[in-house]
Every structure is written in C-alpha cells, then in structure tokens.
Amino acid sequence: MTTVALDTGVGPLLRGWREQRRISQLELALRADSSARHISFIETGRARPSEQMILRLADHLDIPVRERNALLVVAGYAPRFTETSLADPAMGALREAMERLLAGYEPYPALVVDATYTVVAANRGIQLLLEGVSGHLLSPAPNAMRLTLHPEGLAPRILNLPEWRADLLAQMERQIALVRSPELRSLYEEVAAYPVPEPPPGDPATTAVGGGGVPSLALPLQILHDGQVLSFIASIATFNTPMDITVAELAIETFLPADRATADRLHALMP
Numbered sequence: 001m002t003t004v005a006l007d008t009g010v011g012p013l014l015r016g017w018r019e020q021r022r023i024s025q026l027e028l029a030l031r032a033d034s035s036a037r038h039i040s041f042i043e044t045g046r047a048r049p050s051e052q053m054i055l056r057l058a059d060h061l062d063i064p065v066r067e068r069n070a071l072l073v074v075a076g077y078a079p080r081f082t083e084t085s086l087a088d089p090a091m092g093a094l095r096e097a098m099e100r101l102l103a104g105y106e107p108y109p110a111l112v113v114d115a116t117y118t119v120v121a122a123n124r125g126i127q128l129l130l131e132g133v134s135g136h137l138l139s140p141a142p143n144a145m146r147l148t149l150h151p152e153g154l155a156p157r158i159l160n161l162p163e164w165r166a167d168l169l170a171q172m173e174r175q176i177a178l179v180r181s182p183e184l185r186s187l188y189e190e191v192a193a194y195p196v197p198e199p200p201p202g203d204p205a206t207t208a209v210g211g212g213g214v215p216s217l218a219l220p221l222q223i224l225h226d227g228q229v230l231s232f233i234a235s236i237a238t239f240n241t242p243m244d245i246t247v248a249e250l251a252i253e254t255f256l257p258a259d260r261a262t263a264d265r266l267h268a269l270m271p
Helices: 010-021 025-031 036-044 051-060 065-074 089-105 124-129 144-149 161-179 182-192 260-269
Strands: 110-113 119-122 221-225 228-237 251-257
Touching: 010 036, 010 051, 010 065, 025 036, 025 051, 036 051, 051 065, 089 110, 089 119, 089 251, 110 124, 124 221, 124 260, 144 161, 144 182, 161 182, 228 260, 251 260
Parallel strands: none
Antiparallel strands: 110 119, 110 251, 221 228, 228 251
C-alpha cells in the first residue's frame, strides 16, 4: 500500500508531515535535539539527513512505519522495517497469541483488523453478532466497516446507527489524515455513501443511547439480536513499538458489555 510519491525529495516530505502535525521547525528541533536551522536545511534540500535523523524526526512526527520506509528510500537508504505476511511461518507465535487473546475474551466479541479494516481474526462473539448478515459481506475477506455500515450488514439492527456511524466515519477521517492511504480513502468514500436504513422499532426508553438507567461512560454500540438489545463499549489496542509493517497496522478491537443484561445474555448464548 504505497502512500507517498517516491519522486518527491525527503525534505519536502518531512516538511509536509511537520505541517500536517502543526509543529513548528523550532518545536521539532527541540524534540529531536537538533536546531531549527538544520531542520530548515533538511526541508529545503540544503542538507541531507542521516538515516538516524530521518528515523528520529519520523518518531517525533508520529509518522506511520510504512511511510518511514518510504522516507528512507527517497533519501537513498535501505528500508528499515520489514513487511511479513500473517501467513508466514515467522508470524506463527503472533497468530497463536492473537487467537488465545480473542478466545479468552469470549463470550464478549473481539476481532483483529488490518490498516484498511479487513478482518484477519475474530472470535465466536463476533460471529454471533454477524448472524443474518448477507453472505457477500462475509467473503472472501470481510471488512469491518462494510459489515457494520452496509444496509445488508449490521446497520439495520444498530439502534443508535446515526451516532455510531458518525463516530466510525470520524475515526476513518482521522486515520486518513495520519496515513494518507488511497485505499482507506476509497473505503471511506464507499461506506460514507451507503444509504442509512431506518432503525428497527423498539421502546424508546430501551433503545435510546444510555437508556435503561445505565449511565453512558462512552458512546455504546446498541444492537438488536433476537429481539433483545445488546449494548457494548468498544476499545481498540495496537502493538507497542512494532518493527514490522504488518504488525504496526494491526488493531485489536474488543467490545465490553455496557450493562449487566448484555453480559448475562452473552454468557447464556455461549456458556
């Protein structure tokens, strides 16, 4: 997934990232233990940054790992970070660890997605929620955003779809600003154009966000399953200090029951 033009000098690319992060040359210099003059020389091409300087600036600018490789290549250095397929035997320990984590979270839903929200692993809690979803959304490579927002996916059963949809689209917009991914932009334009189904009928006191007397600590996902409202609070985790692009772009999303009724229902369905 190429996200930067390799015919652009490393200086303008670094300047673009700095401006996108809204950091001054002086502030970046202080963070990177350099000088504003040296940062200026790098950005204008008057100085060629060392490999370590590029990595140091990329770290302070929070540049994604994939783009750090591109910066190194543009500057004439070898890529630093590998990109290993999850199917590679070298990823065996990681796959097993993710599977144990997802299984250990059951009966609550949990899944792992890549940089474009393709689902690479999921537990039985997720499979339970996906009952009734159209088959074409489940194969060959299900996408979490399509599964959630498509009219033939979960969307018709999400009771607070307008709020949840707005939150997901805002999340994607933040990611697009960070990684400049054409694939992610294309996915965003696709799911943002989906028609919004009418919410299923229900008791307003039950289906309202934060209803039922339970205080909302975060925006819940409220979904209708077999006539019962299940309410979840989602969280996302990533791997710390990854040295591989594939690992850097993985995210583990878990759904914590937002109320006792949801927890009890899931335990009853998957004892």
